[in-house]
Amino acid sequence: MTVTAAAELSDLRSFLHGLPGVDKVGVEARAAALATRSIKTSSKAKAIDLAIRMVDLTTLEGADTPGKVRALCAKARRPDPADPTCPPAAAICVYPAMVKVAAEALAGSGVHLASVATAFPSGQAPLEVKLADTREAVADGADEIDMVISRGAFLAGEYTRVFDEIAAVKEACGGAHLKVILETGELATYDNIRRASWLAMLAGADFIKTSTGKVTVNATLPITLVMLEAVRDFRARHGRIIGVKPAGGIKTTKDAIKYLVLINETVGDDWLSPDRFRFGASSLLNDLLMQRTKLTTGHYAGPDYFTLD
């Protein structure tokens, strides 16, 4: 840990509350303005391929079965069976119980295997349970862990407790990458989202992620913009690049391209890579494939030309 990081931790509360505020009207106006960028032809084609490579193809249902997970893994490896030039997705994201199945199905593909852990989605479990959840998933083959923070603790102002939990999970991850889900819809204000972003980064997150996808408000452009500003400022201060993952509610190519524009004009090149930016999504991939086919063939193919998994 650097000296500045140590100093920031010595009084976590005053550091987090000393961060510049976020003006709600302003940040929403900025996100809306960037959403009007017109991305056409060659830049659209590049954006679609990049977005496909950034997808964390996700299934997080009580009804998930080994069969369903295997099908999704096959989809991630080869999203468009009709077109071998189509790149694979970044990762599969599943519950810990499904990690073993997914690990077998993805073996040798280069597609990452992410697992939600730490009593996803509520995070309302004892720390020991969360750590065991994490260790199990890593032992079964997950190389990325998507943890949830204790929003209750954060909202109660117990920042040190949230920090310690993240740090403990990070340790339990071993070599696996840690994505920290802030559940921004429950933090409610942009000031809280900025503070939670910094808290997670200081505690050792490799990625900060918006949402579980299980609450009413999931990823939005302004929320993601605030998080991108946080990772940008964190790098300026600490030199470490933290990734960002919006998740939940991103369904169309148009949506995905708006996020890429946001990255491009806020943090720039270094984040335009699956190592630094992911989409947590399920239905998005097929829309990307549909638009990709439209660009290469010049016409739209119906939904039956894309695999349902």
Add this chain to the structure above:
Amino acid sequence: MFEYAPAPESRSVVDIAGSYGLFIDGAFDGGKDGNVFKTVNPATEEVLAEVAAAGPEDVDRAVAAARRAFGPWSALPGAERAKYLFRIARIIQERSRELAVLESLDNGKPIKESRDVDLPLVAAHFFYYAGWADKLAYAGFGPDPRPIGVTGQVIPWNFPLLMLAWKIAPALATGNTVVLKPAETTPLSALFFADVCRQAELPPGVVNIVTGAGDTGAYLVQHPDVNKVAFTGSTEVGREIARAVAGTGKRLTLELGGKAANIVFDDAPIDQAVEGIVNGIFFNQGHVCCAGSRLLVQESVADELLASLKRRMATLRVGDPLDKNTDIGAINSAAQLTRITELSEIGASEGAERWSPECTLPDRGFWFAPTIFTGVTQAHRIAREEIFGPVLSVLTFRTPEEAVAKANNTPYGLSAGIWTEKGSRILAVADKLRAGVVWANTFNKFDPASPFGGYKESGYGREGGRHGLEAYLA
């Protein structure tokens, strides 16, 4: 790097004729003496059209037409006048794409702006004043306020159609008739507006458009049968007009220059403040009378803020106004470019530090890179004179008192901005600023319901809102 492919708006949605006449008494005709001038696309220097230059006889005819129309128009019930204004507003909305492209071609402003800011505001202004036409007795100017008569209106080139709307909508709602002179470099949208009036079947003579240069405008405002003069433009010309109408009994409103202070306190929301600074000075190439051309930043956060501002400026996209992704378009004219260039050179020679992001400017047309000057003091000319271009002067302050003192230390007083998360500070500082508009944690936001106008050399009278009716009522 994620490069955006060109995304040009189609030029084919607007059909520009080779030449245009004057719009007098509901019909277009050539000027009496046949003089014409050319209007060019400032982004390419291509000639867009030839336009008639109105001489004294033409202005006489236009004023006479407006006088004839005044009786019947002012006698209409307010609800009937409102119908015409609502109709005009709807036609503007229907033709907004065409008018937006036209405005960008003639003015040089980015299509993003003419499409998303100018045209929606133009329509909103007509809708707003249409709503007042039958409620004038309740506007607070007495039980039976009367129109003044024939109004002579002279507007600038920075927001050609929007300034037209600001002038014409309240004048018509209150029962006056209009002779309007658009700026010499941007006459086209006013002439298209004349066509909108015909489409709306506005009675002949209620709106007349006379194109021409400064002498046409001078003749119009001095015309003995004009009862009210409204001018938006430079302080220099505003002074001449004030002199010309002094003692004539004509009513006068002036909306002139500005040198607005955009004040950033140390507790400001920095990322949004940077957006507000960018919007304040680079919106419409800085061709905005209320532009935030002086940034006053608290010294304790100046370095951090300037680093953020420079990083943000590096993402500004300067170029083809018709490209949907362009943020900064062309400077409106060669003359304006010369003025911006000269004042910037003075800034550098007076010792301020000049900075622009790397940006490639097109070969043809009139262009100026977004520029900031740091280390500026109140003694620099670039801190005192209106540049009317994409040039920002950065000054620092230590205390709120110093910020207010510096903000007010200008002959102008049109607008100001305050950036702080502290509500009480917003109220305290706004109270002390001598500026007609004070924005808090935003900048360059307009609404037809909000009055607009200046202190001191920024002019007098208010446009917009209920207050905007007063200038057109006796």
